[in-house]
């Protein structure tokens with residue numbers, strides 16, 4: 001269709017493609033945990049298959065999983081959702097985002113996102129015949145929305161604000177005051193908020209995660225998108241959840257029948273175990289990310305032409321390369337060719353990402369140190 005033909009391929013893929021065929025590559029582009037899925041979760045899927053759970057499930061997912069999600073949100077996010085009609089199991093957070101946009105937007109409606117933001121937002125919004133409208137977020141403001149920036153993006157066609165906290169690619173975590181400001185503006189302009197919290201477990205330094213649906217009046221206009229992918233090292237299982245008002249969730253259930261019928265059944269049983277079983281693996285992985293974050297940030301800030309903020313969450317550093325005099329593309333392509341280190345150019349995430357590259361620290365300490373020895377060599381050659 002002309003709509004699909006008009007959509008640009010994700011720019012980030014270019015770096016993966018260019019890295020193919022090179023030897024001894026260090027990659028900082030991976031957007032997923034390098035850890036294996038914890039064994040007790042894998043066992044739960046095996047047991048489910050042995051017990052014959054290999055058939056279709058209800059469109060909204062199996063009830064025990066919806067109940068586990070409900071209990072988890074009550075406990076962690078401090079919000080109440082009825083497992084019978086306010087929770088939908090989706091194919092990762094990605095299908096949750098897609099279904100939210102499909103159910104909420106009419107052709108031409110505008111969806112507000114930060115710039116930079118998760119690359120897939122642009123394509124997903126466009127696929128749904130809606131229009132992404134960007135709000136620049138600045139390093140000086142911790143890459144958070146400001147009231148002035150958000151207000152400037154609102155038009156009569158605005159339908160929803162897509163908020164991702166902790167953020168991919170910047171690692172920003174919206175504090176309570178920022179979330180309250182966003183909620184106020186959403187209520188004032190009768191907008192939905194799609195609240196993408198797939199990195200919510202990956203918050204360091206006691207930063208208090210705050211779910212926007214806790215604010216009185218917001219539950220009615222919020223769709224929460226979450227998944228087990230990042231927290232439990234389960235990216236390949238493809239299990240996520242949407243929580244929202246009954247009229248929105250019931251529309252999602254209706255169209256899931258025409259789209260996928262349901263999420264992979266054994267994977268749904270594995271997700272119950274992830275949410276309700278032992279949480280030690282999660283604690284261990286978080287400690288590892290925290291350690292790696294510090295090592296990476298220290299290495300960056302010890303190089304005089306590079307700098308970064310200490311990211312508050314997720315597993316990404318958004319590194320400022322402006323003083324090298326190179327564009328994001330020149331930096332990423334030069335580094336790949338010269339030193340076989342792969343990073344994501346910041347402009348993959350929006351025009352405001354120019355002057356930055358994104359690095360993932362979901363990789364071993366050895367890789368971080370070896371990668372930064374090479375980055376140092378590359379940068380020194382530019383002098």
Ligand code: PMP
Nearest residue numbers: 031092093094118168198227229
């Ligand atoms: N939201 C953000 C911000 C992401 O970075 C990702 C994955 N990279 C997702 C949603 C979707 O993840 P999944 O479908 O694996 O849950």
